Amino acid sequence: MKRRSVLMKVGLWVLLACAASVQAQTRAWLDRDRIGEGDVVTLNIETDQPGAAPDYAPLQADFALGGRTSGRQTRLVNGSVSTTALFGVVLTPRRSGALQVPALRVGAARTAPLQLRVDPAPVASAGDAVAFVETEVDxxxxxxxxxxxxxxxxxxxxxxxxxELDLATPASASLQRVGEDRTSSRDVGGRRYNVVERRFLLIPERSGPMRLQGARFSGRGAGGLFDDLLGRGTGALSARAADQTLQVRAVPDAAPQPWLPLKDLRLRYTAAPQSAQVGQAFTLQVEATAVGATRAQFPELPVPALGDAAQVFAEPPQYDETFDGGSPRLKLTRRYSIVPQRPGPLQVPGLRLGWWDVGAAEARTAALPDLGLEVAPGTGAAAAVPAPDAPAATVAPP
Structure with missing residues (x-):
């Protein structure tokens, strides 16, 4: 019984070995396993499956695909003819560090994953390089x-x-691109450079040190097309800016709420009445200009509370977002229609907004002066009192 079991196991191993020998042989390899940032590497794939071709789609996460080649090779080995297909693709890594070339499907087989080390490009000095990158934080x-x-x-x-010009998002922060690229030219170190300027908005979400990797550029200069197709990479260009560490400060205990960290905040009236009359709407318009905030961060301007002395109708605010130098700048305008309900003095309280001055590290309050008006009587009772079937006016929520 024991002998029969051993014979069965041996027979099973023989069958598995025979099955493996008739399966397609597919393998992949790189022409080198370590390169510098901005260089290219060639991925080679060999298979003896008739009509099979590799699926390169999984490569695009970490690599830009360049020139591709394919060919067939026929061999005579021990009286048997074998045909293999050879494929090649030029890869440009999208980042530095330890990268993995993923397993690729080739017909019914898959290649083994490969490891590639990409060394960071040295930080180029202004005027000494064909291309260099700067990262400026405000x-x-x-x-x-x-x-x-x-x-x-x-x-x-x-x-x-x-x-490609990329800036990685730091941990515990959000990063978004703002506006369109700007182009110009400058003389640096006695050399004329074309300049592309790209803006981003970074919002830290946690206090403590935050590492911001320098922006990276990888591309190809004109004239390097055939070299890149052959995998030599002679026309390749790469550059990176120096890394920076930002020291993110926590929200101060004395900060006003809601939390509004800004470089500057100004409020002003852009339209204010000189007179008023019962039942007749007058317009009040307020403009807020904030340096260092976006629309999503800025609170809505409140509605003046006038009780039963007047009805207030607030229109939706209008926003204008720009990027001034290295800082975001927001201009918000809101219009209010105010209908006095009785004659006599009417005082419209000025708007007040608490904010934190990030430069001076102290709490501040932006405030408008109160407006005092003498409301004249209406021209008739109908003007002063709404009709009974008219809908009651409400104060818009702040």
Missing amino acids: DPQPYVQQSVGVVVRLFFATQLASG
């Missing part, structure tokens, strides 16, 4: 939830055929 010591302007500038002294 506040290296921001508060939690403060809007931080980040400007990335790419300098290049040659014509570009293609390229």
